[in-house]
Amino acid sequence: xxxxGETALDPKFGFQVKVPDNLYNFGELYNxxxxxxxxxxxxxxxxxxxxxQTIVMLDRMPFPKHLKRVPxxxxxxxxxxxxxxxxxxxxxxxxxxxxxxxxxxxxxKHGDAELFDLFxxxxxxxxxxxxxxKPEQIDEADVTKFVG
Numbered sequence: 001x002x003x004x005g006e007t008a009l010d011p012k013f014g015f016q017v018k019v020p021d022n023l024y025n026f027g028e029l030y031n032x033x034x035x036x037x038x039x040x041x042x043x044x045x046x047x048x049x050x051x052x053q054t055i056v057m058l059d060r061m062p063f064p065k066h067l068k069r070v071p072x073x074x075x076x077x078x079x080x081x082x083x084x085x086x087x088x089x090x091x092x093x094x095x096x097x098x099x100x101x102x103x104x105x106x107x108x109k110h111g112d113a114e115l116f117d118l119f120x121x122x123x124x125x126x127x128x129x130x131x132x133x134k135p136e137q138i139d140e141a142d143v144t145k146f147v148g
Contacts, residue, residue, distance in 0.1 A: 013055055016089040020045050051078055051087050066132075069098065077102055081112060117147045 003023045009015045020042045039047070058071035076090065076099040083091035092100060092112060100112035119125060120143040129138045 009052065010056070013052075013059070013087075015052060015055075015087045017045070017048065017052070017087050048078075048086055051075060055087070069096075072096065073099055073102055120147050 001022060001024045003019070003021060009017070009019065018041075022042055024040075024042050055071065055075045058074060061071070063070055076088075076095055079085035079088065079090040079095060079099070081092045081095075081100070083089050083094075088094070095112075097112075097115060100115050125141070126138070
């Protein structure tokens with residue numbers, strides 16, 4: 001089924017994704033030619049499209065000054081330190097330091113391991129919590145199992 005309507009992505013966002021010609025391709029030969037895995041090009045795009053929509057949505061929201069970087073952080077969680085992520089294929093040099101810290105992906109090089117360790121070791125997460133959360137919202141954390 002051909003993709004209908006406008007599929008061009010706004011260049012201001014810097015997306016590095018290929019938009020498939022079809023919304024769904026139900027051709028038997030096409031589906032039999034999927035080289036690895038079970039996802040077609042269209043299905044993979046549909047899965048990854050959530051981050052594109054998130055970026056566009058957050059770009060339109062009027063965040064207060066202290067939250068103005070929320071869109072950046074939310075929209076870089078699929079990028080990697082080695083540039084194999086999406087939707088912009090940013091590497092460590094293309095990501096801001098705070099974006100590189102968002103990293104429960106540390107071991108797979110989706111986040112900057114050294115910055116993550118510094119963030120935890122110096123208690124920056126706790127300072128943030130003390131500044132922006134109510135005391136009952138702050139949990140104790142044993143960072144030793146995440147550092148190193």
